[in-house]
Amino acid sequence: MTGAPYxxxxxxxxxxxxxxxxxxxxxxxxxxxxxxxxHAPEEAVLAGIRQMLDAHGIAPDQVQHVIHGTTLVANALIERRGVPTGLITTDGFRDVVEIGTELRHDTYDLFMRVPQPLVPRSGRIEVAERILPDGGVRMPLDEAAARAAARDLAASGVQAVAVCFLHAFRNPAHERRMGEILAEEAPGVTLCLSSDVVPEIGEYERASTTICNAYVLPVFQRYLTRLAEGLRGIGLTGPLYLMLSDGGTVGEETAARHPIRLVQSGPAGGVRATALLGGASGAADVLCFDMGGTTAKACLIEGGEPLRSLDFEVARVDRFRKGSGLPLKVPVIEMIEIGAGGGSIAQVDRLGLIQVGPESASSDPGPACYGLGGTRPTVTDADLVLGYLGAGSFLGGDMRLDVAAAERAIREHLADPLGLSVVEAAWALHETVNGNMAQAAAIHALEKARRIEGYAMVPIGGAGPVHAAQVCRKLGIARMIAPAGAGVASAFGFLASPISFAFVRGWVAPLATLDFAELAALVAGMEAEGRRMVAEAGVAPAAMRTTVIGALRYAGQGFQVEAEIPAAAIAHADRDGIRRAFEAAYLQQYGRTEPALPVEGVSWRVIVAGPTPALDLARGAGGGGAAVTGVRPAWFPGQGFVETPVIDRTRLGPDDRVAGPALVEERESTLVLPPGSEAVCDASLNLVVTVGG
Incomplete structure (x- = not known):
C-alpha cells in the first residue's frame, strides 16, 4: 500500500x-x-470512513493506512468496564494499591474519597520472594506458592493477572518465572508483568499501572480485532496505526500489548496539531486550548515542543484534584483538564450558583438542542441561544439544532430557579465555563513557572473556537491563532505524528559513581528493542532517530527533572556534561540550582522515532471572495444581541481580514470574534487574531 495516496x-x-x-x-x-x-465505538469509525470514501469517490485500495486515537482505554478505567483482574505480588505488599502514598488530596475533608483499587483484596495474592534494590536476590521465588497462587486466581474466574514484585525493575527474573508458571497453570488468562509494562522505581505507581494495563488489555484487544476486521470488510488492507499518549504512533500489534500507553491518545493528537499549526504562524510558545464535547484541556508548548511527563492520573474521584485518581507511570504529553466541554451539563448547586459538569450528555442523548432525547442544559445549548452557533449550519447543515429545546432546558433548570431570563442564564453558563477554564489554565502556567501572557493561544476542538476569545481576554493573551479544521484537529494531528515508541528503565545511582558501561548497555538494549518495533511499522533503519532522556535529581530529593542527554556524554563517560544538562533543565523549572549537592539518576528513557510526516498546511484551499454569507444576532456583553456577519471559513484566503464582531463558520466549528478583535488569514490559512478588548 506504499503507493496509495490517501x-x-x-x-x-x-x-x-x-x-x-x-x-x-x-x-x-x-x-x-x-x-x-x-456501545460499539468502531461502528462510528467504520461508518465515517465509508461515508468519506463514497462522498469523494475514493476506492479503498487507494488508502495507504489509518491512524487512530481513542478514549476507549481511559473510559474503560473511569467507568470500570475492564475485566476481572488479579494481582500477584511480594509477600507483605498486597495492600500497597490500597495504602498508596498516604498523601491526602484534600487535607481538610474528613470524608475524603479515594479511588477504589481495580483489584479487590480477595484478588490480591502474596508470594514469598525478595529482590534487593541493586537487583540481587535475597530470597528465591517460592515456586510452590507461586503455583498455588496461579491456580487460586484461575479458579476465581479472573481474566487477567498483573504481576508486580518488589524491585523487579532492577531484576525481572522472578516476575518472568512467575509468568511462566501462570502460563502453565492458567493458560487462558491475560498476563502483564510490571518489568515489561513500567520498569521504574515506585512500587505503588508500578503496581497501579500494571493492574490498569491488565484490566483493559482484553477489552482493548477485542475492540482492535473488531475494528481491524471491519476495516478489512470495507476493503482497507493497509496497516492500522494507533496514537500514543506521548505523541508518537505505533503499529496495531505494539498497541495491543501496551494499551495503557494510549490513555491520552486523542488529546495528544490535538497537541501535535497545535504545535505544527502554531509554528506555521511563527509562534513557538503556544497554549493549546482543546475544548471538545466532554472536557476542555490545556497544554503548554515551548519552542515547538509540548511539555511532557512520566506521571498521569486517571479516574479521579475529585475531577480537578491531583492525587485523587489512579496513578499511571506512562510517558504522556502533559495536559491538564481545565473545564467542561460542549456537552457538559449545567445545574444550580445548593449555594444557588451555576455548576457545569463533570456530567456530560455525550452523544447519547446529547445536548437538548440535538433533539435526541436530552432535556438538561449544556454548554452547547447556551452557545446556540446566544447566537454563536447556527441552528441550520451546524455540521454543515447535516444536523439541525433545536433552539426551542435549548431554551426550554435552560429555562427549566437554570433561568427559573435563579430568577433570570433565558438569555441571562445562557450567558451566565457561558461565562462560568470561560472563567473556570481561564483560572485553571493560569494556575497551570504558574505551577510551571511560566507567564501565560507571553503565549499565543491555538484553540481546537468543536467548542474551542467558540470560547477562545473570551478565555484569551481573561488570561491577558493578546494573540490567538485559529486554524482551519479546528474541530477535527486531533485527527489531523495523528497524520502529523511520527512512528515512535519510548522505553524507560529505572536505575537509581549517584552520578559520581555511575557505571557508564552498564548505562551504555542499558540504552543500547532499549534502542535495539525500539528499532525493532518501529521497523515493524515500515520505517527504514536509516530514517530512525534516537533520543536519550535522563530523569535526575539532587540526592535526597523526592522528585526528579528530565533532561535530554547527549549521546557523546554517555559514550565518553562525561559526568560533567550530564550534570550540565540536568542543571539547565532544573534551572528552567525552579529558577535556581544547587552546585554543591550531588546528583543522582533515577531512570533513563530512550525514544526511537521515524521521520515526522511533511504536511502542506496551506492545502491549496481558501479564497474565492464573497465570504460573508449572511447575518444573525449574537450576544456580546455590554451590547446585547448584535446583528453579526456570518463568514464562510472556506472562502477566506491569505491576507483576507475579518473585523469583529463576526462568526466564522466551517463544518466542524465556529470561531467567535467579539467586538474589538481583528483577524488576518496567513499563508497557512490560519486566522491570526488580535484579541483586543
Whole structure:
C-alpha cells in the first residue's frame, strides 16, 4: 500500500468521532464528523470512513493506512468496564494499591474519597520472594506458592493477572518465572508483568499501572480485532496505526500489548496539531486550548515542543484534584483538564450558583438542542441561544439544532430557579465555563513557572473556537491563532505524528559513581528493542532517530527533572556534561540550582522515532471572495444581541481580514470574534487574531 495516496486520521471523542482524509499528492484535506457510538465505538469509525470514501469517490485500495486515537482505554478505567483482574505480588505488599502514598488530596475533608483499587483484596495474592534494590536476590521465588497462587486466581474466574514484585525493575527474573508458571497453570488468562509494562522505581505507581494495563488489555484487544476486521470488510488492507499518549504512533500489534500507553491518545493528537499549526504562524510558545464535547484541556508548548511527563492520573474521584485518581507511570504529553466541554451539563448547586459538569450528555442523548432525547442544559445549548452557533449550519447543515429545546432546558433548570431570563442564564453558563477554564489554565502556567501572557493561544476542538476569545481576554493573551479544521484537529494531528515508541528503565545511582558501561548497555538494549518495533511499522533503519532522556535529581530529593542527554556524554563517560544538562533543565523549572549537592539518576528513557510526516498546511484551499454569507444576532456583553456577519471559513484566503464582531463558520466549528478583535488569514490559512478588548 506504499503507493496509495490517501491517509486517514480518526479520533473517537466522548461526543463526536472525527475524520481527516489527507491526499499526499497535493496536501489537500477532507474532514468529517459523526456522533460517537458509545456501545460499539468502531461502528462510528467504520461508518465515517465509508461515508468519506463514497462522498469523494475514493476506492479503498487507494488508502495507504489509518491512524487512530481513542478514549476507549481511559473510559474503560473511569467507568470500570475492564475485566476481572488479579494481582500477584511480594509477600507483605498486597495492600500497597490500597495504602498508596498516604498523601491526602484534600487535607481538610474528613470524608475524603479515594479511588477504589481495580483489584479487590480477595484478588490480591502474596508470594514469598525478595529482590534487593541493586537487583540481587535475597530470597528465591517460592515456586510452590507461586503455583498455588496461579491456580487460586484461575479458579476465581479472573481474566487477567498483573504481576508486580518488589524491585523487579532492577531484576525481572522472578516476575518472568512467575509468568511462566501462570502460563502453565492458567493458560487462558491475560498476563502483564510490571518489568515489561513500567520498569521504574515506585512500587505503588508500578503496581497501579500494571493492574490498569491488565484490566483493559482484553477489552482493548477485542475492540482492535473488531475494528481491524471491519476495516478489512470495507476493503482497507493497509496497516492500522494507533496514537500514543506521548505523541508518537505505533503499529496495531505494539498497541495491543501496551494499551495503557494510549490513555491520552486523542488529546495528544490535538497537541501535535497545535504545535505544527502554531509554528506555521511563527509562534513557538503556544497554549493549546482543546475544548471538545466532554472536557476542555490545556497544554503548554515551548519552542515547538509540548511539555511532557512520566506521571498521569486517571479516574479521579475529585475531577480537578491531583492525587485523587489512579496513578499511571506512562510517558504522556502533559495536559491538564481545565473545564467542561460542549456537552457538559449545567445545574444550580445548593449555594444557588451555576455548576457545569463533570456530567456530560455525550452523544447519547446529547445536548437538548440535538433533539435526541436530552432535556438538561449544556454548554452547547447556551452557545446556540446566544447566537454563536447556527441552528441550520451546524455540521454543515447535516444536523439541525433545536433552539426551542435549548431554551426550554435552560429555562427549566437554570433561568427559573435563579430568577433570570433565558438569555441571562445562557450567558451566565457561558461565562462560568470561560472563567473556570481561564483560572485553571493560569494556575497551570504558574505551577510551571511560566507567564501565560507571553503565549499565543491555538484553540481546537468543536467548542474551542467558540470560547477562545473570551478565555484569551481573561488570561491577558493578546494573540490567538485559529486554524482551519479546528474541530477535527486531533485527527489531523495523528497524520502529523511520527512512528515512535519510548522505553524507560529505572536505575537509581549517584552520578559520581555511575557505571557508564552498564548505562551504555542499558540504552543500547532499549534502542535495539525500539528499532525493532518501529521497523515493524515500515520505517527504514536509516530514517530512525534516537533520543536519550535522563530523569535526575539532587540526592535526597523526592522528585526528579528530565533532561535530554547527549549521546557523546554517555559514550565518553562525561559526568560533567550530564550534570550540565540536568542543571539547565532544573534551572528552567525552579529558577535556581544547587552546585554543591550531588546528583543522582533515577531512570533513563530512550525514544526511537521515524521521520515526522511533511504536511502542506496551506492545502491549496481558501479564497474565492464573497465570504460573508449572511447575518444573525449574537450576544456580546455590554451590547446585547448584535446583528453579526456570518463568514464562510472556506472562502477566506491569505491576507483576507475579518473585523469583529463576526462568526466564522466551517463544518466542524465556529470561531467567535467579539467586538474589538481583528483577524488576518496567513499563508497557512490560519486566522491570526488580535484579541483586543
Amino acid at each position: 491517509r486517514i486520521g480518526v479520533d473517537i471523542g466522548g461526543t463526536f468521532t472525527d475524520f481527516v482524509l489527507l491526499d499526499t499528492r497535493d496536501g489537500s484535506l477532507r474532514n468529517g464528523k459523526l456522533l460517537t457510538t458509545p
